Every structure is written in structure tokens, then in C-alpha cells.
Amino acid sequence: MVDALHEAHRAVRPGGTLIDLRPDSDHPPRVVRGGRTVGGLYERRDAIVDNHFSDRAVAGAVREGLLKPLRSGHFWYSLPPMDLPALDGWLAESCRIGGYTRGTHAALARDPGRPIIVRRALGYGIYRRL
Amino acid sequence: MSEPVGDVGRTGCASAVRPADDIELRRLRADRYFRRKDVLDIGTGTGRLTWLIARIARSVVGVDPDPEAIRDADREARRLRVRNVRFKASTAQDLGLGRERFDTALFSWSL
Numbered sequence: 001m002v003d004a005l006h007e008a009h010r011a012v013r014p015g016g017t018l019i020d021l022r023p024d025s026d027h028p029p030r031v032v033r034g035g036r037t038v039g040g041l042y043e044r045r046d047a048i049v050d051n052h053f054s055d056r057a058v059a060g061a062v063r064e065g066l067l068k069p070l071r072s073g074h075f076w077y078s079l080p081p082m083d084l085p086a087l088d089g090w091l092a093e094s095c096r097i098g099g100y101t102r103g104t105h106a107a108l109a110r111d112p113g114r115p116i117i118v119r120r121a122l123g124y125g126i127y128r129r130l
Numbered sequence: 131m132s133e134p135v136g137d138v139g140r141t142g143c144a145s146a147v148r149p150a151d152d153i154e155l156r157r158l159r160a161d162r163y164f165r166r167k168d169v170l171d172i173g174t175g176t177g178r179l180t181w182l183i184a185r186i187a188r189s190v191v192g193v194d195p196d197p198e199a200i201r202d203a204d205r206e207a208r209r210l211r212v213r214n215v216r217f218k219a220s221t222a223q224d225l226g227l228g229r230e231r232f233d234t235a236l237f238s239w240s241l
């Protein structure tokens with residue numbers, strides 16, 4: 001991550017912009033049905049650790065004077081609606097998401113055919129290349 | 131309703147399901163950073179965001195370590211006849227772009 005940041009810094013002209021966009025581990029995915037949040041999903045530990053490494057690498061680049069923070073934040077987006085079997089299948093293959101938070105699957109299983117929407121958060125940081 | 135849910139990454143990693151529309155660029159206020167700029171898209175995959183950026187950028191270079199994804203992106207670029215986009219199979223740690231310089235670099239879910 002540190003190497004990638006240095007390489008990107010080399011590739012951007014002074015005064016240019018570097019944008020870091022990735023899933024936001026501080027805001028785990030939510031499970032919504034009928035317009036109401038009925039539970040959540042948790043991220044795998046290694047995904048969270050990776051995210052923290054990336055955060056530290058960016059903070060290091062700022063400390064080194066390579067980058068100047070301009071703006072950061074997060075936003076939510078919705079995956080297309082799916083039913084419970086589809087969501088189970090998605091989670092079984094997910095590299096990043098470990099599974100349901102406590103009680104979520106039980107709540108969904110009461111009506112497995114009803115559409116479910118997963119809402120995920122993306123974090124971003126925008127930096128000026130110094 | 132048990133159907134694929136969006137744009138699944140080439141690796142088959144289901145967590146790579148990405149937003150289907152341009153919400154990312156809208157929320158980043160992309161115009162300011164991409165319009166008439168030379169842009170480097172790091173982690174381009176098959177070019178999901180690259181195509182959107184190319185509509186407003188001067189040029190876009192998309193890089194990704196997956197050569198198969200890059201082949202697909204190249205094929206799509208030819209099919210769409212997009213002339214301001216180029217793809218390259220390389221890693222974020224070693225972009226292999228020589229002295230080429232960009233106005234904006236985007237780490238697309240790749241840092």
C-alpha cells in the first residue's frame with residue numbers, strides 16, 4: 001500500500017489530485033427490507049485489517065508531505081434487490097463480508113422470498129499531490 | 131429473484147459487487163477532478179468506472195494486475211470505439227508508465 005501510494009505520487013503531476021475510494025469498514029453493510037433496516041452484515045477481520053493498513057499508509061503519505069488532504073467522507077449505495085437464497089449465495093462467495101450479524105438471518109428467514117436490499121458504505125479521501 | 135446482483139468482479143469475489151450506476155462519481159463531484167484531465171484509474175478491472183470517466187476526461191489510462199480483465203476492457207474499448215482510453219496490465223506498486231504524468235489518479239477500490 002505504501003509502495004502503491006509512492007508510485008501513484010510519482011505518476012501525478014505536482015498540484016494534481018489523488019483519490020482513494022474503497023469500502024468503509026467503519027460503516028458495515030446494512031440489510032433493509034420494506035424500507036426498514038432489519039439487520040446487518042459483518043466484514044471479515046482480514047478485510048478490516050487491510051483497510052486499516054491502507055488508512056495508515058495514506059496518513060503516512062500525508063505526514064511525509066506527499067499529499068495534502070482536501071476532502072473525505074463516505075456515502076451509501078444500494079445493491080439491486082435480491083431474495084434470501086441469493087443473498088446467502090453472495091455471502092458464501094464474498095471475500096470481504098463474513099456473514100450476518102446476530103438475528104439478521106432469522107429475521108429474513110421468516111419471509112425468505114421478500115426482496116432484500118443490502119446497503120453498503122464507500123469511503124473516499126481526496127488529496128492534493130504536493 | 132435469485133439472480134446475479136450487479137457487476138461482479140472478474141475474480142469471482144462476490145464482495146466485488148459494485149454500484150451499478152455512476153453514484154461514485156457523483157458523490158466524488160467528479161467533474162472537478164476529471165473534466166478535461168488526464169486520469170489514471172488504478173484497479174480499473176474491466177473498466178467499469180473508466181468508461182464513465184472517459185466521457186468527461188481528456189484521456190484515461192486504466193491499469194489492473196489481472197491481464198484477462200485488461201483484455202476484456204481493451205475489447206470493449208474497441209467495440210465502443212472509445213479513443214481517449216488505454217488499458218495496461220500492471221500493478222499499483224509498479225505502474226510501468228515510464229515518464230507519463232497525470233492530473234488525477236483514482237484508486238478504484240484498490241488501495
